[in-house]
Amino acid sequence: MTHTERLAAYLGELAYADLPASVVSRTEELFLDWLGSALASDGSHPTPLFHAYAQTMGPREGRARVLVAPYGTSPYFAALVNGAASHLVEQDDLHNSSVLHPATVVFSAALAAAQDLGKSGQELIVAAVAGYEAGIRIGEFLGRSHYRIFHTTATVGTLAAAVAVGKLLGFDREQFIQVLGNAGTQAAGLWEFLRDAADSKQLHTAKAAGDGLLAAYLTAQGLTGARNILEGEQGMAAGLSSDADARRLSDRLGQRWALLETSFKFHASCRHTHPAADALLDLMQRECLAPDDIARVTARVHQGALDVLGRVDVPRTVHQAKFSMGTVLGLIAVHGKAQLGEFANSALNDPAVAAFRARVGMRLDPEVDAAYPQRWLGRVEVTTRQGAVLQGRIDEPKGDPGNTLDRAELEDKFRRLVAFAGKRPPAEAEALIAQAWRLHECVDLYCFT
Amino acid sequence: MTHTERLAAYLGELAYADLPASVVSRTEELFLDWLGSALASDGSHPTPLFHAYAQTMGPREGRARVLVAPYGTSPYFAALVNGAASHLVEQDDLHNSSVLHPATVVFSAALAAAQDLGKSGQELIVAAVAGYEAGIRIGEFLGRSHYRIFHTTATVGTLAAAVAVGKLLGFDREQFIQVLGNAGTQAAGLWEFLRDAADSKQLHTAKAAGDGLLAAYLTAQGLTGARNILEGEQGMAAGLSSDADARRLSDRLGQRWALLETSFKFHASCRHTHPAADALLDLMQRECLAPDDIARVTARVHQGALDVLGRVDVPRTVHQAKFSMGTVLGLIAVHGKAQLGEFANSALNDPAVAAFRARVGMRLDPEVDAAYPQRWLGRVEVTTRQGAVLQGRIDEPKGDPGNTLDRAELEDKFRRLVAFAGKRPPAEAEALIAQAWRLHECVDLYCFT
Numbered sequence: 001m002t003h004t005e006r007l008a009a010y011l012g013e014l015a016y017a018d019l020p021a022s023v024v025s026r027t028e029e030l031f032l033d034w035l036g037s038a039l040a041s042d043g044s045h046p047t048p049l050f051h052a053y054a055q056t057m058g059p060r061e062g063r064a065r066v067l068v069a070p071y072g073t074s075p076y077f078a079a080l081v082n083g084a085a086s087h088l089v090e091q092d093d094l095h096n097s098s099v100l101h102p103a104t105v106v107f108s109a110a111l112a113a114a115q116d117l118g119k120s121g122q123e124l125i126v127a128a129v130a131g132y133e134a135g136i137r138i139g140e141f142l143g144r145s146h147y148r149i150f151h152t153t154a155t156v157g158t159l160a161a162a163v164a165v166g167k168l169l170g171f172d173r174e175q176f177i178q179v180l181g182n183a184g185t186q187a188a189g190l191w192e193f194l195r196d197a198a199d200s201k202q203l204h205t206a207k208a209a210g211d212g213l214l215a216a217y218l219t220a221q222g223l224t225g226a227r228n229i230l231e232g233e234q235g236m237a238a239g240l241s242s243d244a245d246a247r248r249l250s251d252r253l254g255q256r257w258a259l260l261e262t263s264f265k266f267h268a269s270c271r272h273t274h275p276a277a278d279a280l281l282d283l284m285q286r287e288c289l290a291p292d293d294i295a296r297v298t299a300r301v302h303q304g305a306l307d308v309l310g311r312v313d314v315p316r317t318v319h320q321a322k323f324s325m326g327t328v329l330g331l332i333a334v335h336g337k338a339q340l341g342e343f344a345n346s347a348l349n350d351p352a353v354a355a356f357r358a359r360v361g362m363r364l365d366p367e368v369d370a371a372y373p374q375r376w377l378g379r380v381e382v383t384t385r386q387g388a389v390l391q392g393r394i395d396e397p398k399g400d401p402g403n404t405l406d407r408a409e410l411e412d413k414f415r416r417l418v419a420f421a422g423k424r425p426p427a428e429a430e431a432l433i434a435q436a437w438r439l440h441e442c443v444d445l446y447c448f449t
Numbered sequence: 450m451t452h453t454e455r456l457a458a459y460l461g462e463l464a465y466a467d468l469p470a471s472v473v474s475r476t477e478e479l480f481l482d483w484l485g486s487a488l489a490s491d492g493s494h495p496t497p498l499f500h501a502y503a504q505t506m507g508p509r510e511g512r513a514r515v516l517v518a519p520y521g522t523s524p525y526f527a528a529l530v531n532g533a534a535s536h537l538v539e540q541d542d543l544h545n546s547s548v549l550h551p552a553t554v555v556f557s558a559a560l561a562a563a564q565d566l567g568k569s570g571q572e573l574i575v576a577a578v579a580g581y582e583a584g585i586r587i588g589e590f591l592g593r594s595h596y597r598i599f600h601t602t603a604t605v606g607t608l609a610a611a612v613a614v615g616k617l618l619g620f621d622r623e624q625f626i627q628v629l630g631n632a633g634t635q636a637a638g639l640w641e642f643l644r645d646a647a648d649s650k651q652l653h654t655a656k657a658a659g660d661g662l663l664a665a666y667l668t669a670q671g672l673t674g675a676r677n678i679l680e681g682e683q684g685m686a687a688g689l690s691s692d693a694d695a696r697r698l699s700d701r702l703g704q705r706w707a708l709l710e711t712s713f714k715f716h717a718s719c720r721h722t723h724p725a726a727d728a729l730l731d732l733m734q735r736e737c738l739a740p741d742d743i744a745r746v747t748a749r750v751h752q753g754a755l756d757v758l759g760r761v762d763v764p765r766t767v768h769q770a771k772f773s774m775g776t777v778l779g780l781i782a783v784h785g786k787a788q789l790g791e792f793a794n795s796a797l798n799d800p801a802v803a804a805f806r807a808r809v810g811m812r813l814d815p816e817v818d819a820a821y822p823q824r825w826l827g828r829v830e831v832t833t834r835q836g837a838v839l840q841g842r843i844d845e846p847k848g849d850p851g852n853t854l855d856r857a858e859l860e861d862k863f864r865r866l867v868a869f870a871g872k873r874p875p876a877e878a879e880a881l882i883a884q885a886w887r888l889h890e891c892v893d894l895y896c897f898t
Contacts, residue, residue, distance in 0.1 A: 053670070056666065192677060198627075200675060203634065217502060222495070223495050225647050226642035234639055
């Protein structure tokens, strides 16, 4: 058996009864976190463009729901628009060692398909778990070389979404082999857009969710795909990676729950900025430093951070600011946090933040780089106005599994996300929270609208 | 100016008045050839799967037409279904040096958009020319290394389709830069499926046409894309090629009409089999050989032929047979031709063809490989039952620009293609031929339905 076949067999057999209570409960938390990320982008560019596109190209009615402009359509367009929406505000989850944002692709596709197919909360949960377990392992399989050029959430996300929808469609081992082929041959997404702060990140997650769903629905109808799209000589590893390791595909299936390793995002910025942000905050609190006490900050980072964050010096948009280490550390130093409100109000035109940004640099750190991507270590070197050189360090950023957000913190985050868009009253946010915590009991999923 | 910017400027300025009469006329011929390729697949697996998918996911009405099951829908779904349909019977055109099948992606997207937008035949022609000129140059730019792993018609096809639709949407230089970014970051399609003879070739052309159209419509609404998706450090060349040559992107823009270099397919098989097929036919006619006079044939081929054709020994499906050098040469030897009828009736179960297939081999030929992909040389070595060793050679396969099909031959081919599906009466085929030859005068394109 190839590793792909082992993975497909596992996915075919996975049942709700196999899930530990901690996995069910964490899936509900990841779902709420995803829902908030989607709702927060209601009205923010480019979400309305995808919504308008769906109206132009898709049907005006259907059982699947577009969350950011509540109406029903076919599941392809619900997945597409929700996929675009839920990655925009940079608050959706991340799995460290795969460098995959699973929720934005898995839940966007799975909720749309579950609503279309009339599935229950338990069926959605097991589908999401399948998508996380497969997507995370495929991301790890493709390795660091892949992430240097390709946006893993776009490429691998297509397969993760396809697996989740395939589970809802009741796929067996053979169909999971086929759907990986049909999704893998559609996998795309390049980092080149970062240089221009273009809108491609939303296009990537929209397309990953939509294309994964397309792959699953066509596979269900009998469209055949390559049987070895991951490991084969003309497959994903051959074309899109130089350090692929096939053993990662079947790593401890059934024993390791990769979903539980997923991190919640606390700061509303690119995850590559979080370790340094937490290290700086910790150091400033410990040493009682004010922003103006600091002459220079060097964030000591892994190579992936340089690849993704190194393209822009002075951000021109809020979204760009989320990929600016200087801006993020400036918000942390000046405001003590870097959440949606700080980005909206202070990232671009707060002189204190801009002044701090100019004092921030990044440097590759061998220890941090060696630990990555399994561990995202935070290391900052601060030089004070008085000339002292201080070291800040944290080993587990806020939101990581060992330093996670509890349900109360997740509820707070969700309320902030919904309030940020300003489109839904607080009572609606409370109702959605209550429904998410009852997800495992939901008979159908039409309450998520 | 980058080469990409030069290409974008050219595309923005290209006007119908710039087109030589030969380009207009050849575009009409390529269009008819594409239309026949699409109609021929009506009812053949997997075309109905895409049609059913469009009915599930898309609107049931619209100005764009699905050709294989005549009804109107939104242009995305028309492009998707027509893209799947028009590459299935392996009769659509090919550009040699880019190894791109332009029609299946360019016309599928452009006709759908032109019908949606109410454009004229002249507007469709200039859009198609833009798609061919850009797509061919981008295919050449990505080089041979790209084609070893990636199906160029899928990857580059996404950009070619996007450019054609962008032209219909009236894009200027800046918008062409953006649309290349939005299409290029979606470019996908791996050859791995060949090993299993899976249905991915149709998925690839469907998605390239659909995704290219999606890129153009979203760009028109303001979705921004990477400005240097082709040449940039995290762009297509960086991720998908090891021998990219940026100069090819702007090669003789306005002087060289790459569209005129496109070959029509005469045999109904993978183009990589055509040079050897023509060389064998020529040799057998010259030497008056019957199939049973031949003990052994070695097709001396370029590496690309080995990569694409080398996966299957004994074909199990008609589509697989089109990628089997032994089957194609068997049909040529036994029946004197390898068109749709021969494939349907004799490729799988004619004992004479099967016996001949077992006597065919392939070998890499340095001369043939050095000329490829600019020239597709045909070389076969035949050993007779009497032990004589004979060489067959042709330098320009039937259908190549210097050995092209004239309008009468194209009409014959079109009639055969329509008749093969058995869904439309001969009079309808004649009407479509007449409309194609009047394409440059068409006020609208609703007659192509």
